[in-house]
Amino acid sequence: MARKLITLALLLVSTASVSTLAQAQSSSAIYSDKRIAINISQAEKNQVLYEMREFLHGLHNINHALARQDMKAVAITARPMGSLRDRMPASLKERMPEEFTQLSIAMNEAFLTLARDAESKDEAGKDKMRQVHENLAEVMTYCSGCHDTYRFNVVPVKARK
Numbered sequence: 001m002a003r004k005l006i007t008l009a010l011l012l013v014s015t016a017s018v019s020t021l022a023q024a025q026s027s028s029a030i031y032s033d034k035r036i037a038i039n040i041s042q043a044e045k046n047q048v049l050y051e052m053r054e055f056l057h058g059l060h061n062i063n064h065a066l067a068r069q070d071m072k073a074v075a076i077t078a079r080p081m082g083s084l085r086d087r088m089p090a091s092l093k094e095r096m097p098e099e100f101t102q103l104s105i106a107m108n109e110a111f112l113t114l115a116r117d118a119e120s121k122d123e124a125g126k127d128k129m130r131q132v133h134e135n136l137a138e139v140m141t142y143c144s145g146c147h148d149t150y151r152f153n154v155v156p157v158k159a160r161k
C-alpha cells in the first residue's frame with residue numbers, strides 16, 4: 001500500500017517534470033509549482049510546520065547517534081517521531097487528502113521499524129548499522145514523497161474546505 005502511494009507520488013512528480021520540459025525552457029516554466037495545494041488556516045500551518053522542523057531536528061539527532069553507534073539513542077529519538085497525525089489538530093486531520101494521511105501513517109511505521117531494528121539484539125553476521133541506515137533512507141522516502149506532492153495554501157478559516 002505504502003509503496004504504491006510512493007510510486008504514485010513519484011509518478012506525479014516525473015510526469016510534472018516531463019510536461020515542464022515540453023514547455024518553453026524559461027525558468028518560470030521549470031520552477032512552476034505543480035504540487036497539490038491543501039487549504040489550511042495560518043494557525044494550522046504554523047502548527048504543522050513546527051512539527052516539520054521537529055522532524056528535521058530528529059533526523060539530525062538520529063544521524064549524530066548513528067555516527068556514535070549509539071543505537072539506544074537512535075531508538076529513543078525515532079520512536080515518538082512518526083506520530084505526526086496524533087499531534088495534528090482534529091479539524092485538520094479530517095480535511096487531509098487520503099494519500100497525505102497514508103503517507104503520514106507509512107512514515108510513522110518506518111520510524112517504528114527503525115526504532116525496533118536499532119534496539120534489536122546483535123546477531124552474528126548481521127550489520128545493524130547498515131540496516132538502520134537503510135531504515136533511515138526509507139523514512140526519508142516519505143519526507144520527499146510528500147513534499148514533492150503537496151503544498152499548503154493559507155486561506156481564511158471560513159474558506160477552508
Ligand code: HEC
Nearest residue numbers: 049052053055056100103104107142143146147150151152
Ligand atoms: C504527509 C506529508 C509530509 C510528510 C510525510 C513530511 N512532510 Fe514536511 N512538509 C509537508 C508540507 C505539505 C510542507 C509545507 C510545504 C509548502 O507549503 O511549501 C512541509 C514542510 C516541511 C519543512 C519546512 C518547515 C518550515 O518551517 O517552513 C520541513 C523542514 C519539513 N517539512 C521536514 C520534513 C521531514 C524531515 C520529514 C520526514 C521525516 C517530513 N517533513 C515529512 C508535508 C510532509
